[in-house]
Amino acid sequence: MKFWRKPLDLDQVEIPRGEVHIIADRCKGCEFCVEYCPKDVLEMSTEFNAKGYHSPIVVKPNECVNCGLCEMICPEFAIFCIQLENRRLVDQEIESFEPETTPRMVAL
Amino acid sequence: MSKVIERTIDATEHPISPYIRMDRMPHIWCPTCGIGTVVKCYATALDESGIDINKVSIVSGIGCTGRTAGYMNLDGFHTTHGRAVPFATGLKLGRPELLVTVFSGDGDLVGIGGNHFIHAARRNIDLLVILINNFIYGMTGGQNAPTTPITAKTSTMPFGNFERPFNIPHLAASCGASYVARYTSLHVRRMTKAFKEALSRKGFRFIEIVTPCSTLYARLNKLGTGLNLINYYEKSSEIRNGVDTRDIDISFQDKIICGKFIDEERPTFLDMMHDHYKRTLGDRYVPMSNEGGMIRE
Numbered sequence: 001m002k003f004w005r006k007p008l009d010l011d012q013v014e015i016p017r018g019e020v021h022i023i024a025d026r027c028k029g030c031e032f033c034v035e036y037c038p039k040d041v042l043e044m045s046t047e048f049n050a051k052g053y054h055s056p057i058v059v060k061p062n063e064c065v066n067c068g069l070c071e072m073i074c075p076e077f078a079i080f081c082i083q084l085e086n087r088r089l090v091d092q093e094i095e096s097f098e099p100e101t102t103p104r105m106v107a108l
Numbered sequence: 109m110s111k112v113i114e115r116t117i118d119a120t121e122h123p124i125s126p127y128i129r130m131d132r133m134p135h136i137w138c139p140t141c142g143i144g145t146v147v148k149c150y151a152t153a154l155d156e157s158g159i160d161i162n163k164v165s166i167v168s169g170i171g172c173t174g175r176t177a178g179y180m181n182l183d184g185f186h187t188t189h190g191r192a193v194p195f196a197t198g199l200k201l202g203r204p205e206l207l208v209t210v211f212s213g214d215g216d217l218v219g220i221g222g223n224h225f226i227h228a229a230r231r232n233i234d235l236l237v238i239l240i241n242n243f244i245y246g247m248t249g250g251q252n253a254p255t256t257p258i259t260a261k262t263s264t265m266p267f268g269n270f271e272r273p274f275n276i277p278h279l280a281a282s283c284g285a286s287y288v289a290r291y292t293s294l295h296v297r298r299m300t301k302a303f304k305e306a307l308s309r310k311g312f313r314f315i316e317i318v319t320p321c322s323t324l325y326a327r328l329n330k331l332g333t334g335l336n337l338i339n340y341y342e343k344s345s346e347i348r349n350g351v352d353t354r355d356i357d358i359s360f361q362d363k364i365i366c367g368k369f370i371d372e373e374r375p376t377f378l379d380m381m382h383d384h385y386k387r388t389l390g391d392r393y394v395p396m397s398n399e400g401g402m403i404r405e
Binding site for chain 1: 122124128130135138140143148294295297300333334335338339342345
């Protein structure tokens with residue numbers, strides 16, 4: 001979503017929330033999920049898994065919106081999302097909201 | 109935009125594990141290979157369209173993609189090289205109730221099995237053909253495939269390819285396929301939608317998926333890893349639905365035109381056969397039951 005200004009009903013918006021589960025030992029470290037996560041929830045870890053690859057780790061668990069892209073793009077069936085209850089933005093997040101002027105648009 | 113479906117997931121199991129033989133994981137596909145993504149999207153399409161998986165079967169040939177029949181938890185057939193379409197044709201004619209999917213690579217379907225492919229499209233046999241195009245023979249060691257773009261290097265053409273490659277959607281469309289689409293393995297949502305749409309259609313449905321091959325195609329052409337190839341798909345793929353299939357050739361590291369090109373209803377092989385025999389033989393013609401001829405007695 002592209003915003004040029006702060007939406008007026010920002011305190012009313014319900015944001016879907018997801019929980020990312022990673023089966024680390026199945027990962028082969030292709031980095032597709034890290035590259036294409038729209039909220040940059042994931043990051044490559046510095047630890048090795050059982051096969052000797054770096055698997056992703058969740059660095060911003062609250063940012064996940066359960067879009068399921070990581071689950072769809074993972075060639076190893078090693079990552080999936082579980083839907084949690086929707087949440088509202090807290091006051092602190094509404095104050096610090098900055099419109100995204102140049103979002104990365106990927107046609108999937 | 110696809111709608112979110114309600115599902116209950118066990119937090120320790122992957123949601124598509126009913127469709128995949130999880131005891132055979134991890135699969136043999138290389139890191140950054142795109143075939144796993146396509147299998148995942150196909151399983152999701154089966155899941156979302158609510159088809160009874162006992163009535164679905166999957167046939168594949170030899171090659172990296174040929175392993176799919178063994179990895180999916182469906183009735184499958186891992187056939188000889190290039191002969192996935194004939195085996196699937198026999199399966200469909202023997203048991204017309206089945207939903208038969210052919211899942212194979214470019215070298216298998218249009219290289220070695222090219223003749224079978226064009227005749228299945230000409231007869232409009234009721235098959236869903238998913239062709240995974242990585243521009244090279246992967247499992248056998250990177251030989252020149254009929255889809256390798258001009259100037260791309262392969263292990264049998266180290267100074268670059270000079271053969272004109274196939275434009276496979278145009279080949280399928282000109283032979284009479286009733287559904288033709290092409291996506292890259294990055295277009296996960298559009299691909300799943302196309303699979304779902306194709307599962308609900310009749311006739312020869314053909315979907316080409318361009319996937320990265322990091323171990324051979326990217327290495328021999330110095331294109332980096334599969335992630336670099338996926339980024340290239342993001343930059344240079346273009347969605348143009350309904351475009352003339354003559355204009356969608358893929359050149360080396362050039363624009364990839366994606367989208368749904370053909371979607372039309374045509375009588376299938378079995379429809380034509382029943383019609384013809386009913387007209388010529390009248391009451392003497394007893395069509396085979398949907399469950400197959402041998403099971404009736």
